[in-house]
Amino acid sequence: MISRDFFKAGHWPTLFASFFYFDMSFMVWILLGPLAVQISGDLKLDAAQKGFMVALPVLLGAFLRVVNGVLVEAMGPKRTGILSQCIVIGGLLVFWLLSPQNYGALLALGLVLGFAGASFAVALPLASRWYPPQYQGTALGIAGAGNSGTVFAALFAPALAAIYGWHNVIGLAALPLAVALIAFVLMAKDSPNKPPRKSFKQYLDVLRQSDAWWFMLYYSVTFGGFSGLASSLGIYFNTQYGLSPVTAGYCTALCVLAGSLARPLGGAMSDRFGGIRVLSLLYAVAATACVLVSFGFGQLWLGLGILFIGMLALGMGNGAVFQLVPQRFGAEIGILTGLVGMTGGIGGFYLASSLGLSKQFTGSYQIGFLIFAALAALALLALHGVKNRWRSTWTVADGSAPARI
Template sequence: MKFAEFKKAGHWPTLLAAFLYFDISFMAWVALGPLIVYIVHDMNLAVDEKFTLVAIPVLAGALLRVPMGIFADLFGAKQTGIVAQLVVIAATGWVCYFGLPSKLSVELFGLALGIGGASFAVALPQASRWYPPQYQGVVMGIAGAGNMGVVLDTMFAPTIAEYWGWQAVFGVLLVPMLLILAYYAYAAKDAPGERKPISLKAYGGLLRDPDSRWFMFFYFITFGGFVGLANALPLYFTVQYHVSGVAAGLLVSLIVAFGSGFRPVGGLIADRIGGIRSLSMLFGVVVAAYVAIAFMPEGPAAPTPAGWALTQMPRIAWMSVLLFSIGVLALGMGNGAVFQLIPLRFRQEIGLMTGMVGCAGGIGGFFLAKALGVSKAMTGGFGAGFLFFGLLALLGFLGLAMVKVRWRTTWGAASGARV
């Protein structure tokens, strides 16, 4: 792929604006994950309740993606994106000033942050519509790489919370949110062409198509795994390996950087060798990683209540970081591979499909975080939760084997791109 040709093929300011918009929205969406140990410090909650709290924004974002996709098709992605971001900014400013005094207030704030997660249904189709089929993998990978916002969350939020209090984190977050919203309003443009009003009947029609259900299941696994781990791992490391909040944040930022940074690579590889082949290999890696993590033992207790510092962590914790890094890298690349295939199959319904598939992915993230909490409460460990998602990844691998011949000989052949 030649960069000059790629740049001329679409509207790169919109692609950059979509990337930045998704980045800051994702940062807000997963903000509870690295901060939950600070926010609920004095609330006396059980471990499974904490995992549920970090999962609420994920579920809210998932459920809001379908209506967000409808609004984007009706009113334009740009208008919808601006209004959605203003709502998230208002909620963030409120919490920065008034705090979160109760469990209910945390839950309500999680619902508001879900609007940031729903931005998936705005940014990705907005970028996709500007580019021809042969560039869909890399375009969707670049726009979707905005999920690296979670890296900034996990890297800096715990440190800011330690020194200035967790409310200060949301004050700092407001600055890039406002700046990027201003750039998005200036630079982003909706692709030319008539927008058709979307009805619930249209969603029903797509749901009856087995291909749409397969894509939703695959993204339930890949994006659900990515965002679920991004939200749950800070709490997981403090519970399983007794590390400090700052150390947990730095570890998760390292792990998630692999998934975020390699999402465009996943799309690029899918463009070259085909999304089915690349996704099949990645599912195999995910299965192996989940199974290995499931059998990792708990780490030794820390010598102080604050937990292990990064330089003091036991070897078992570093082994876990390595396994998570491999698994999340495969999940991130899998996200790119799934979205190389979707525009080839559903070019005219990309807004609808992005909302539906994104909804499925977000629900997957909720269930992963929730499953880890339930596993800990019922069995005393997290292994059962990881084994369950390892089984789902195996089913994804088998599902691809079932559909690959039909896909390659029907819409894959008609698209002219590698499938």
């Protein structure tokens, strides 16, 4: 699927550093999700409080991606990444040292974890600027596969919390972040192909273009679904099927692994078959999976299988969206990554919090899943409406080989 020419293009140490930085940041970003069952047991949280707790870092990560997108253009991806990582490591250590036992402190920690979610707006532009248009889907798929860090959180956080306590797990999370920071400092390199610096107003001028808003809608569904479920599935498996925190974490990890590893595949398939064609199919699959799982099947294997397929489609969809974005907004990739990533985070906040609210007020997760299925169907219709214009008007400015649209 990946050609030999790809490995001759770009700068592989930067691509690896982008992936590793993103991977460890995402592990920490959704850390409260896998720990939510144990935390709520200690603090006696209800379903709505649990939903908001795991959704808050997702929301803050969304807005901070815009900030990081602007900083990437102003001071470069590498410096921005180092600054953000230092903030997260510091926040984790302060929380661990103080060891507070209240809901408000957890929400404050969620604000700090938002900086880890903003790593998206650093890793993708850093990798993207090294690669020509025909390899954008593959390169950004590999860098974006760093969302596999959510798998590590789901796999190890509940088990470690059962042994050492969830407060200590939050402190331990600073260790892999420090390793990733060292690798990032040593291996990452800003591309010489940086676009000319623009004013803040010029960057935001992209919002006058309808295509920017379409991409924001598309990613709010694909990444919103992925991040929202990654944060919520531990709670879902615990309450829906009565699984222990550790077993619920294993089930969550399986689903998240599908979505994470599928992102490069979605980008590579989009390079080969066209991003619009691939993304359309994936929206249909994701919407169908959300409708089916909303019925709350009593058999664990059935619910787990449907969620696995749904996360697979959403993960591939993330790669497909970012095969298209650099083709349309190559000169504004930093700010577009921030804006599009912001709406992806907002979608994740909505899904995670709405599932909690749905369970709190109706006793079932069905309404939350059905509304999100409707959003996926809406994105599919919107993509169908613009595909002819995109295919007939997009061009490659530097004269290099065009990518499939």
